[in-house]
Amino acid sequence: MNTICDYTIQEYINLVQNFHGTLAPGMLIGGFMIDLAQKNLPDCEFYDSICETSACLPDAIQLLTPCSYGNGWMKVVDVGRFALTLFNKYNGNGIRVSISTEKLNNYNEIKNWFLKIKPKNEQDTDLLINEIIDAGINIFDMKEVDVDPTLVGKNKGKKIFICSECGEAFPLENDAIQICRACRGESILYT
């Protein structure tokens, strides 16, 4: 494959280095995954995305699709699988692309890196990158999926309330609770 979503490989590498900081192998693989998903997604005007890992792949989605974390069109559900889905934002019908551990048997460097068989300092990065470009979409599985309704569509805007502890605004889920999630101790952010 010589292109990734209308970019040459080199153009995409430049985008990656600028946004992600380095040419991580997962970013290059992610580019090919999105290319494959886009080409197989049934015609639809708008699509959303799900990313099943927080490592690398969210950045590939943000670079190559209109979906970003902050606009809500990309949802990260970090179950630890290197997989993504593009889907029709109205009916949830979409294409899921994942890495096939079986197909990796034909690509030793990718397999050693992806399954962490070789320690990082023994990996040959140039060889790995070249093998990824050579492999292109040949290491993926793809299938049609229906995204769970909880992940389809936008959350309706909630009312805003001022937290009685920190004095900051937060979305009100329940009239009885007038303290924000941070002050309730649901997440510990600062010491």
Add this chain to the structure above:
Amino acid sequence: MNTICDYTIQEYINLVQNFHGTLAPGMLIGGFMIDLAQKNLPDCEFYDSICETSACLPDAIQLLTPCSYGNGWMKVVDVGRFALTLFNKYNGNGIRVSISTEKLNNYNEIKNWFLKIKPKNEQDTDLLINEIIDAGINIFDMKEVDVDPTLVGKNKGKKIFICSECGEAFPLENDAIQICRACRGESILYT
């Protein structure tokens, strides 16, 4: 204020429209928040970031700092507060910037939008955007914080395992559990 992190306002607006899709008011406010945080962060070679909301602000961080969701330098802990922290990635010392609901009393359009006092179709977007540019950093609170150690530093790479249900690779948290989080039903992704 005429600049946001070395960009003119118009240059930043162009970046926002390209990455986020539209000039959301939260993206413009977020730009000023990051500008303020950067200027007050004690000198450090590398910083990480925390975003306390999933709405808009993560995209401002990704556009204006080296931190992205996929490179792990931006962590979103969605407690629903429109606030962000930039912090020294080694010792967790940082600057938190949030919106002051008190200071909003001087800026009616921003207050009406931020606290959802006025329905969206009654808001005057041009007036709101101009008021945000006019307000700049004057609607924020800022303080030094120490980020909780659980959010400082990188997660050490876990071993990779092949899920006995779906056959895909996933990070192994516990040798006794050889089924990935999706197949264990921790998150429902597809019907």
